Amino acid sequence: MKYKAGDQIESFRLIRECGSGTYGTVFLAESLVTGQRFALKIIPENNRFSQRELRGIVQYMQICPRSGLMQVYYAGQCGDSFYYAMDAADSLEPDPAADYLPDTLENRMKREGRIAPSKLLEIAKQTEDKLRILHQKGFLHRDIKPGNILFINGEAVPGDIGLVTGAPGSTLAGTPGFLAPEAAAGVRPFAPQDDFYALGKTLYCALTGYPPDKYPAFPPELSLTDCKDVIALYNLWCAGECGPLPERKHRGKNVLAGIAFTAAALLIAVGLFSFHRHIRKSAPVPVRKDFCSVRDALQSAEKRIAAHVPPAGFVKLRPILEKERDRLRKLRNQRGREAYLRPVSQEDLERAARDPESAAHSAERYVRMKRQDAEVAAFDREHENDPVISYFQTADWIAGELNRLRALAPIPGLEQTDFSADRRKFREACERLARLERQIMQKPPGD
Amino acid sequence: MNYPTTHKSLLERVQNGEEIAWREFYDRYAPVIRFVGSLYHFNEFECEDLVQNVMLKFFDSQKKFVYREKLAKFRTWFATVIRSQAVDYIRAAGRGMENPLSEDDSQDPFAEDFLQEWRKVMLEDAMDELRVRVDPVTFQAFELYGMQNRPAAEVAGLLHLRRDQLYVAKSRCLKILREIIARLNRFDGELNLEV
Numbered sequence: 001m002k003y004k005a006g007d008q009i010e011s012f013r014l015i016r017e018c019g020s021g022t023y024g025t026v027f028l029a030e031s032l033v034t035g036q037r038f039a040l041k042i043i044p045e046n047n048r049f050s051q052r053e054l055r056g057i058v059q060y061m062q063i064c065p066r067s068g069l070m071q072v073y074y075a076g077q078c079g080d081s082f083y084y085a086m087d088a089a090d091s092l093e094p095d096p097a098a099d100y101l102p103d104t105l106e107n108r109m110k111r112e113g114r115i116a117p118s119k120l121l122e123i124a125k126q127t128e129d130k131l132r133i134l135h136q137k138g139f140l141h142r143d144i145k146p147g148n149i150l151f152i153n154g155e156a157v158p159g160d161i162g163l164v165t166g167a168p169g170s171t172l173a174g175t176p177g178f179l180a181p182e183a184a185a186g187v188r189p190f191a192p193q194d195d196f197y198a199l200g201k202t203l204y205c206a207l208t209g210y211p212p213d214k215y216p217a218f219p220p221e222l223s224l225t226d227c228k229d230v231i232a233l234y235n236l237w238c239a240g241e242c243g244p245l246p247e248r249k250h251r252g253k254n255v256l257a258g259i260a261f262t263a264a265a266l267l268i269a270v271g272l273f274s275f276h277r278h279i280r281k282s283a284p285v286p287v288r289k290d291f292c293s294v295r296d297a298l299q300s301a302e303k304r305i306a307a308h309v310p311p312a313g314f315v316k317l318r319p320i321l322e323k324e325r326d327r328l329r330k331l332r333n334q335r336g337r338e339a340y341l342r343p344v345s346q347e348d349l350e351r352a353a354r355d356p357e358s359a360a361h362s363a364e365r366y367v368r369m370k371r372q373d374a375e376v377a378a379f380d381r382e383h384e385n386d387p388v389i390s391y392f393q394t395a396d397w398i399a400g401e402l403n404r405l406r407a408l409a410p411i412p413g414l415e416q417t418d419f420s421a422d423r424r425k426f427r428e429a430c431e432r433l434a435r436l437e438r439q440i441m442q443k444p445p446g447d
Numbered sequence: 448m449n450y451p452t453t454h455k456s457l458l459e460r461v462q463n464g465e466e467i468a469w470r471e472f473y474d475r476y477a478p479v480i481r482f483v484g485s486l487y488h489f490n491e492f493e494c495e496d497l498v499q500n501v502m503l504k505f506f507d508s509q510k511k512f513v514y515r516e517k518l519a520k521f522r523t524w525f526a527t528v529i530r531s532q533a534v535d536y537i538r539a540a541g542r543g544m545e546n547p548l549s550e551d552d553s554q555d556p557f558a559e560d561f562l563q564e565w566r567k568v569m570l571e572d573a574m575d576e577l578r579v580r581v582d583p584v585t586f587q588a589f590e591l592y593g594m595q596n597r598p599a600a601e602v603a604g605l606l607h608l609r610r611d612q613l614y615v616a617k618s619r620c621l622k623i624l625r626e627i628i629a630r631l632n633r634f635d636g637e638l639n640l641e642v
Contacts, residue, residue, distance in 0.1 A: 213471070216583040217574070220595045228605050235606075238583065 001079050003027070003042055009078045012040055012085065018102050023053060023162050028088055028100050038073065038085040039102075041162070045080050056164045057084055063137045069130055070150065070157045089150040089159065104159070105206055106146035114222075115206040117230045123149065124203055124233055126156040131199065135192040139164055142190055144198035145178045146205055177201065177212035180240065193242040200237030203230055473502060475568065476525070482564045483529045486557045487537065500532045520635055526561050562637060569640055573627045580623055581616075588613050589620035 003009070003025065005016045012029040015037075019026050024043035031038065043050045054075075061072050075084040090103040092111060101107055105123065108115060115123070127149055134141060141148075142163040150159035163174065176184075180197040183190050201212040207230050208219050215238060218231075352359035477498050484494035505528065578586050584606050592602040592613055603613050621642065628640045 211474070214578075216587045216590075217578065218587065218590060218595075224591065224597055224601050224605060231605060235583065235587075 001081065003081075008032070009040070009042070009083060010076055012038065014040065016100055018100070024050075028102075029085065031085075037088045039088040040083055040085050042078075042081050042083040043162075045082060050082065053162050054082055056162070060139065060161055060164050063139065067133050067137070068157075069133060070152065070159055070161060072161070086161070087150075087152050087157075089152055090154065103151040104147055105149035105151075105156070105202065109146055109206055109209070114209045117207060117227045120203060120206055120230050121233070123156040123206075124199070124230070127158060127199060128196075130157050131192075131195050134158070134164070135195070140190055140192060141195050141198075143174050143178075144195055144202055145175050146202050149202065174198065182240075193237075193240055196237040196242040197240065200234040203234040204238070207231075207234070475571070477502075479525075479561075479564050479568055480529055483526075483533060483557065483561060486560055487533050489533075489536075493536070497529070497533055497536055500536065501529050504528055504532055522562075522565050522635065526558070526565075529561075530557075566638060566640055569631055569635075569638060570628075573624060573631060573640070576627050577620060577624050581620060584608070585616045585620060588616035593617040593620065 003014060005014050005027070007014045009029075011032045013032055014027040014029050016028050017025060018028055018039065024041050027040045027042065029038050029040035030036070043053055057072060057075055061075065063069075064071050070087050072084050072086045075082065077083075088102075091099075092101040092103045092107055093099040105115070127144075131141065131144070141158050141161070142165065143160060144158060148158060148160040149156050151157075174183075174190075174194075175198075178198040178201045180194040182188055183194045183197075201215060204210070204215050205212055207227060208214070208217070208222070210217060210219070216235070224231075480498045480501050481494045484497040489497060577589075581589075588602060588606055588608060591597045591605075592599055593616075599610055599613055602608075603610055606613075608616070624642055628642055632638055632640055
């Protein structure tokens with residue numbers, strides 16, 4: 001049965017239709033008993049999504065009371081449909097009795113155009129808080145977008161909870177453009193950070209007035225100074241992070257701060273003098289010319305693994321690689337921090353005072369290494385989207401992998417080599433493996 | 448279908464009846480149609496009518512339409528559709544035919560203006576392609592610093608980059624953009640796009 005304004009469902013009278021979509025129709029309704037206004041969502045039972053939504057709503061009703069989230073007060077059945085009553089959004093119209101336009105971020109954008117950065121930060125904070133509550137309770141929203149950010153009593157809350165689910169490893173749902181690429185591609189199930197990704201895209205749309213697919217294009221007429229906090233926030237969330245924005249470091253706010261910073265940097269440089277050998281060892285050495293051979297070696301290693309693991313037990317390599325990349329990245333960052341940010345000891349200062357020339361040399365070396373590190377970072381960034389992941393992680397991983405592979409298939413002449421330490425031998429092994437691989441590939445099956 | 452533009456995939460998605468692709472298509476090409484309407488001295492409402500007519504025409508014909516690269520470029524075909532719709536509109540409105548329509552319908556009096564507007568669309572296409580080819584921070588660095596000429600310090604601070612990284616991002620994006628534009632120019636010799 002199709003409902004329209006004026007109809008009555010149990011003790012609710014439908015006042016006006018607010019919107020309809022794939023999943024059902026939402027009405028502004030009034031309780032005939034209390035006179036209170038609600039948003040009533042009616043979902044036909046023959047709708048293939050109805051059972052899923054009903055399950056989600058039942059779960060959601062158990063966690064929403066006194067949580068600060070949008071409340072669902074009642075769920076019931078009427079004829080061939082089920083419905084639930086929830087908080088109604090404020091009205092954007094000055095006289096809600098005469099006309100009602102739900103106060104959503106989307107409607108605000110339609111009415112006002114771009115949203116002011118200061119307002120947007122407030123909205124982001126309020127929505128973020130609600131999302132974190134939802135996630136803490138083990139739920140995912142899965143459909144954050146401007147149309148689903150409602151304002152109830154002036155406060156932003158994630159609305160349209162039709163896709164909310166508490167199921168771990170939830171399936172793909174949501175709105176294109178607001179879906180994280182990994183979730184949309186089915187690489188992994190929907191996760192909490194995907195809600196934040198969608199919130200990031202929502203902020204982007206509200207700030208720039210552009211559609212989500214335009215991210216990260218920025219309108220030339222907007223001021224960066226005004227928008228920087230919002231940009232930093234949506235960049236953080238769209239990068240797959242779901243943490244809060246770190247405190248900004250206001251370096252060099254005045255001359256004294258600048259001097260203090262420079263002095264601290266010099267002290268660290270001097271302090272590093274006694275540890276430069278250690279730094280040399282731990283700092284990655286750029287050998288970018290070998291990237292192609294590393295790529296080949298990786299492919300070869302993949303094939304080698306596939307050749308030695310029975311087809312039935314063959315695991316997809318990509319997730320393993322990604323996991324390994326993350327582990328190595330963390331390890332490298334940790335090493336870098338330990339090496340560069342070691343507190344300056346009294347001994348370091350004394351040594352620097354005794355031998356200023358060496359201290360200057362050490363400072364110079366420190367700068368060079370920082371530059372080298374920047375090169376590596378730039379290289380990593382450049383190959384961030386490369387299917388073979390970034391260079392050093394790949395090289396390190398392959399070296400380790402070659403060491404492991406050797407246990408399975410001996411590489412003549414290189415039995416005792418530690419590939420992680422010897423780059424030349426490593427390249428040699430890569431080439432040999434590639435040759436071996438070609439030979440294996442050329443052999444007829446069953447040979 | 449084999450449209451030889453960077454938005455081949457968009458056109459394919461349109462042909463498959465994807466709603467979002469339609470919206471994208473509309474957003475991308477509606478300004479061009481409005482621009483052509485303005486060349487024919489259409490007012491705002493007439494321009495909107497023209498946009499609707501062209502879109503409907505495209506919607507009707509896109510299932511049957513098979514593009515043959517050797518016969519015409521998408522630009523030429525699209526220009527013809529817009530022009531024929533504009534002419535139909537003028538005729539239906541019973542306007543005089545003195546100007547801007549010439550006696551000979553095969554000659555487009557606004558070919559050069561249309562090409563100029565099309566260049567803007569193609570540049571946008573190139574920027575879109577660049578956007579998906581580099582990571583967001585690199586693109587932002589290039590757009591804010593390289594295209595919009597915002598102060599380097601401000602952009603670097605915003606994106607947590609150092610100046611040298613900013614310059615690297617700019618030169619890298621410029622290189623890719625030049626490649627894309629060279630490819631577009633190779634395909635459509637009349638475009639003569641420049642970075």
